[in-house]
Amino acid sequence: EKEGFALVEEQRRKLAEDEAHGSTTASASTFSSGITGDRSSDYVVQLLDLHDRYYELVKQCFLESAHFLKAMKDAFELFLNEQVGKSGSAETLANFCDALLNSAGFGAKMSEQEVEQYLERVVRLFGYVTEKDVFQEFSRKLLSKRLLLEKSHSDDAERSLIAKLKMRCGSHFTTKLEGMITDMNLSKDMQKGFAEWYKKEVAKESNSAMDIDTAMSPETAAGAGQVILDGVECNVRVLTTSHWPTYKEDKLNLPSEIEKCMTTFREYYDSRTSQRVLRWMHSLGKFSLECRAFLGNPKLNCIDLLVNTHQMCILTLFNDHDDMQFKKIKELIGLDDADMAKQYVMSLCKKYPLLIRASKGKDILDDEIFSLNMKYKPIKRKLVIPSPSAKVSEAEKESAHTTVVEDRKHSIEAAIVRVMKQRKSLEHQQLVVEVSKLLMQVFVPEPKQIKSRIEDLITREYIRRSESNSSHYEYIA
Incomplete structure (x- = not known):
């Protein structure tokens, strides 16, 4: 118990130091020398090691006596449910599981067996957490990000975690998580059905306005589950509202090619069922843009930009404009939330400076001008542009x-x-x-x-x- 509270106090002290030093210093100081490279995750690893040490002690020396197991359970419940910084243990454990299962997390460098062992230990520690519903909700949000942004490095590990939680808390606890996995599998089948339907529509209307990319015949595209309209490959995932976290339905002015994709899929979906209504969640969409605008590196005359829907809308505006004021960008993409618009515009100016700001101020003014950075030198052909929506805000x-x-x-x-x-x-x-x-x-x-x-x-x-x-x-x- 004393060692547990010591770990809690140490973590509180470190988080307080980060907050006192400000966001810039904090972002650097949150990394430690532990195996995960992240302060919060290293804290969880310390808790796991502490639990393993005392569990082995009770197991080896006291033959798993019920009295000693209860004393150990009471001690862990006492300090593990203490608030640490802004996050409770439930949220911290959910973030740790995400780091294990995310392709950008430390778990991606581990073998499947190592990940499985960590999941087993985490679920055992999770048993002492009283706010299991908080863990459930944060796990649902993080799982949705991994699935929709294709950030999960192992489907088997995802199913393994859900199975362990199901054994620990019952089937009702994992219903939504299992539903999300099922939705993703059903969406693959629906995409194939969409491709087959589109092939038949093209066959019926050879003079249709829906042009097929000449690089791939309708039969080939349907076999691959692909639908290509006006050179745009369209892939839609249909999700059950009750399984997934609630997302804000943004109203965006999308390029005409994307609108055509959406209209075509809606026709297909309505032909299958008239009982359900489609709502488009643009914040969860992603695009691969072929770009020939950045000439700084003569060896790369064409690069692929992996962006989200909002970033795509902003970048495609520069097909018709050399530069634009920020208020004009907001107006053309139809995004009313000024703070969100600033986040998405700034995400295109930081790690990969695709856009150039006219000023260097912290805040973006309505009359500030943005233009394409034509001299930008991409170092590789495929660039994954960081998205504000990739993390839990x-x-x-x-x-x-x-x-x-x-x-x-x-x-x-x-x-x-x-x-x-x-x-x-x-x-x-x-x-x-x-x-x-x-x-x-x-x-x-x-x-x-x-x-x-x-x-x-x-x-x-x-x-x-x-x-x-x-x-x-x-x-x-």
């Missing part, structure tokens, strides 16, 4: 916590109704105990939260107070 973190709070309300209400339906009538204190027992596998509700949901259920006439005793509740059939 502060707004998404707040959204995750808000989702957890709302989900807890529904879970508490469902537990109350379940208990009352079975018991018919119950004292307030007994009801609180019964509900807490039902929910403690995922989170520990506070008595005042349960009381608040009881009052709400009374208002909605699911239960009522006894006429003879106000602290006694009765179920309304």
Whole structure:
């Protein structure tokens, strides 16, 4: 217990130092000399090592005595659920799993066996976390990023983590995570169906406005699951809303070629079902742009830029303009959120300076002019442009916590109704105990939260107070 609290305090001290030194210094100081290269991940590794050491001690010296295992469990639960910086243990463990499974994380350098061992240890440590629903929500957000941005380095490892969580917490805990994996597999089949449908449409209307790239016949494209319209390869993933995190539906002015792809796919989707409505999540899209604008390196007269939807919209504006004011860029792409527009424009000026700013100020003014950096010297043919949407933003973190709070309300209400339906009538204190027992596998509700949901259920006439005793509740059939 003392060693655990010592690790917690040490991590708090390091995070406080980072915050005190400011964002520039912090970004450099968050890296340590540990195996992961990241301070938060190294902290988790220290916790894992501490747990393994004491578990082996209990196993070897005390033959896994129930008394010693309980003492160890109580100690780990005590310090592991302490708040460290802005993140709790649940969020920190979810980020650690992401670093293990992300192709850009330290897990990509490990063998499959090493990753599997780490996942086993993390899930064992996860068992001591009380806010398991927070881990679940952050894992869902991070998994969505890995799947949609194709950042997962091992499908088997993804399934292994879900299977371990399912064994630990039950099938209800992993329903959404499993649904996300299923959606990705179904999307591959749907893409093949889209290609077959498009091949038939082209055959029926040989003079259709939907031109086929002459480099590939409709039959070849359909066999490969590809649909190419006006030289643009169109690949769509259809996701079930209930499985995936909530994303903001941005309104963007897309290039006409992309609009045609969307319209064509909508025709195909409507031909399959009329019961569902498609909503386009542009923040999750990605594009490969073929670019011949940067002439700084004569050996690379053409490069591929891997960008997200917003970056693509900004860059394609410069097909028709040499330079533009920031307010004009916002107006043409149709993005109302000024802060988001600034993030996406600046992402094209930093690591790979594709755009040049007229000024060097911290903030971007509406009349500031941006132009293509024609003298930029790309060092390789394919450039992956960093995207602000690739990481979980502060707004998404707040959204995750808000989702957890709302989900807890529904879970508490469902537990109350379940208990009352079975018991018919119950004292307030007994009801609180019964509900807490039902929910403690995922989170520990506070008595005042349960009381608040009881009052709400009374208002909605699911239960009522006894006429003879106000602290006694009765179920309304």
